[in-house]
Amino acid sequence: MLADFLEYNFLRHTFLTGILIGVIAPLLGTFIVVRRLSLIADALSHVTLAGIAFGLFMDKKLALGIAPLYSGMGFSVLGSIFIEKLRGVYKAYQEIAIPIILSGGVGLSVIFIALADGFNTELFNYLFGSVSAVSQTDFYSILGISIVIILVIRLFYKELVTLSFDEEHAVVSGIHAKRIHLLFIVLTALVIAASIRVVGVLLVSALMTLPVAASMRIARGFKQMILFSIVFGEVAVIIGLISGYYFSIPPGGTIVVVSIAILLVTLGMERFSFRRKVHGTD
Amino acid sequence: MDHPVVSMENIYYAYERNPVLNDVIFEIPRGAFMGIVGPNGGGKTTLIKLILGLLKPDNGEIRLFGQPIGKFKDWSKIGFVSQKANTFNKGFPATVFEVVSMGLTAKIGYFKFFTSNHKKKVLETIDQVGMGAYAYKNIGSLSGGQQQRVFIARALVSDPELLILDEPTVGVDQENVQKFYNLLHQLNKKYKITLLLITHDTAAMTIHATGIVGLNKEIYFQGTPDEYNALTNDKLSQLYGHPVHIATHGHS
Ligand SMILES: Nc1ncnc2c1ncn2[C@@H]1O[C@H](COP(=O)(O)OP(=O)(O)O)[C@@H](O)[C@H]1O
Ligand SMILES: [Mg+2]
Numbered sequence: 001m002l003a004d005f006l007e008y009n010f011l012r013h014t015f016l017t018g019i020l021i022g023v024i025a026p027l028l029g030t031f032i033v034v035r036r037l038s039l040i041a042d043a044l045s046h047v048t049l050a051g052i053a054f055g056l057f058m059d060k061k062l063a064l065g066i067a068p069l070y071s072g073m074g075f076s077v078l079g080s081i082f083i084e085k086l087r088g089v090y091k092a093y094q095e096i097a098i099p100i101i102l103s104g105g106v107g108l109s110v111i112f113i114a115l116a117d118g119f120n121t122e123l124f125n126y127l128f129g130s131v132s133a134v135s136q137t138d139f140y141s142i143l144g145i146s147i148v149i150i151l152v153i154r155l156f157y158k159e160l161v162t163l164s165f166d167e168e169h170a171v172v173s174g175i176h177a178k179r180i181h182l183l184f185i186v187l188t189a190l191v192i193a194a195s196i197r198v199v200g201v202l203l204v205s206a207l208m209t210l211p212v213a214a215s216m217r218i219a220r221g222f223k224q225m226i227l228f229s230i231v232f233g234e235v236a237v238i239i240g241l242i243s244g245y246y247f248s249i250p251p252g253g254t255i256v257v258v259s260i261a262i263l264l265v266t267l268g269m270e271r272f273s274f275r276r277k278v279h280g281t282d
Numbered sequence: 283m284d285h286p287v288v289s290m291e292n293i294y295y296a297y298e299r300n301p302v303l304n305d306v307i308f309e310i311p312r313g314a315f316m317g318i319v320g321p322n323g324g325g326k327t328t329l330i331k332l333i334l335g336l337l338k339p340d341n342g343e344i345r346l347f348g349q350p351i352g353k354f355k356d357w358s359k360i361g362f363v364s365q366k367a368n369t370f371n372k373g374f375p376a377t378v379f380e381v382v383s384m385g386l387t388a389k390i391g392y393f394k395f396f397t398s399n400h401k402k403k404v405l406e407t408i409d410q411v412g413m414g415a416y417a418y419k420n421i422g423s424l425s426g427g428q429q430q431r432v433f434i435a436r437a438l439v440s441d442p443e444l445l446i447l448d449e450p451t452v453g454v455d456q457e458n459v460q461k462f463y464n465l466l467h468q469l470n471k472k473y474k475i476t477l478l479l480i481t482h483d484t485a486a487m488t489i490h491a492t493g494i495v496g497l498n499k500e501i502y503f504q505g506t507p508d509e510y511n512a513l514t515n516d517k518l519s520q521l522y523g524h525p526v527h528i529a530t531h532g533h534s
Contacts (some may be wrong), residue, residue: 034371034374155393156392158383158384158386158387158390158395158396159387159392161376161380161384161387162384162387162388164371164374165370165371165374165376165381165384166370166371166384168336168364169362169364169384169436170384170387170388171336172334172335172336172357172360172362173357173358173362173385173387173388173389173440174355174357174358174388175387175388216375219375220375220377220418220419220420221375221376221377221379221380221418221420222374222375222376222377222380223380225375
């Protein structure tokens with residue numbers, strides 16, 4: 001099975017892209033989860049869908065070859081900036097940004113899909129992911145994005161951690177909270193756009209949050225939580241892609257199911273170690 | 283060089299239509315251990331937020347280390363332990379080491395990395411507050427009093443010249459409160475850190491503080507702990523009622 005992934009170009013590019021998003025999605029996801037922004041990631045993925053539908057529409061009707069990856073990314077980044085603005089405007093009701101952005105994204109998607117003469121397989125691939133959709137150019141773009149994301153996170157790691165843990169303290173000590181928030185949400189938008197080819201719009205936020213939910217149960221400290229999240233993310237992506245290919249199922253589905261299985265195992269482990277501890281004390 | 287660490291002149295502040303501070307004037311000299319006392323809702327936390335630049339006064343001037351607050355940039359000179367320190371993001375699995383490291387983030391600055399020297403400093407500070415044995419434990423697994431010490435370490439790690447603590451002993455048991463005041467005493471005397479402490483614990487303040495300010499929207503008392511004691515013995519009933527202007531600047 002794995003041999004096929006190494007042999008066929010289209011599979012190889014998907015596989016390598018999967019390895020990349022197995023790193024960047026849980027990496028950003030760790031911050032998203034501790035800052036309770038999981039739903040914002042979901043909202044952004046729908047805005048990305050609108051961008052993709054826009055790209056497909058432009059391509060079909062006007063023969064303008066904007067790669068949907070880029071139009072998706074453009075929409076996602078604009079959406080993320082808009083979310084930060086909304087969160088600033090509605091300080092006391094920050095979660096209101098979520099339905100606004102989510103419904104806006106779905107509404108625009110519907111319009112562009114209709115204008116582009118409705119559903120087709122390509123769109124289906126964007127919704128649930130595909131094992132064969134990643135082209136060589138897509139792969140190189142996503143490789144570039146991943147490198148940028150990892151470097152930026154490395155560069156602003158201490159500020160992001162400090163701000164996520166205790167915003168008031170961070171602001172008092174002189175960290176520019178607004179700018180760091182904006183940077184962070186734009187990175188999130190990029191990760192979502194990069195991941196959609198493989199996991200699909202509907203399940204991208206799952207790959208950002210499920211590995212983190214599992215890791216959270218067993219990690220000691222934040223760094224360890226990031227590390228475990230990435231390991232779980234990779235396991236989910238690799239097993240999910242291979243089994244998706246083997247059973248002809250969109251990989252978004254298999255990746256999420258594997259993630260949930262990992263989560264259940266960590267919950268079980270936690271219970272087991274708890275029992276052992278109780279047992280050890282008597 | 284001998285500017286007061288903080289000076290406030292004729293400060294007014296209101297939330298919407300609710301005036302909270304009226305004509306507040308006071309100074310914290312370098313090396314002081316200043317206590318702020320007063321009833322709940324008296325504006326103590328608000329006063330601190332003004333000093334920290336989280337709020338802007340409606341009127342009046344605040345100077346930090348001699349500089350107008352608008353021009354002040356050196357925020358790492360000020361350490362702060364919030365009243366809400368125990369309501370930090372509990373879902374965040376950070377170790378004590380990681381939490382204390384966060385106190386250095388702003389001081390290290392953008393585009394620079396945490397080095398082995400910083401690590402050493404963090405571990406020393408954790409030892410200084412007596413939490414050395416817990417450095418790699420998750421903060422969520424500690425008791426309230428231990429967490430409080432960790433937050434003090436986070437404030438201390440950047441070597442502040444002024445440490446501000448807002449009701450730090452709430453939720454800490456009696457034995458640890460004693461240890462806690464000993465720690466503050468040591469920080470003040472041995473490390474020469476100026477302290478500003480908000481507390482209801484006036485008994486402890488009269489032992490350790492060098493000056494006490496009573497705040498109930500206006501400053502109703504400013505003087506030494508002895509003067510404060512004399513005052514509380516006579517006028518206890520009036521204290522938490524409407525403001526009274528009795529004792530004033532005893533020294534000078
Ligand atoms: N963010 C806020 N918005 C509106 N009113 C506030 C806010 N914070 C405090 N207040 C009000 O200001 C007054 C002083 O509060 P505070 O400074 O917290 O007092 P203290 O710390 O002395 O208990 C109280 O009446 C309180 O209700
Ligand atoms: Mg208060």
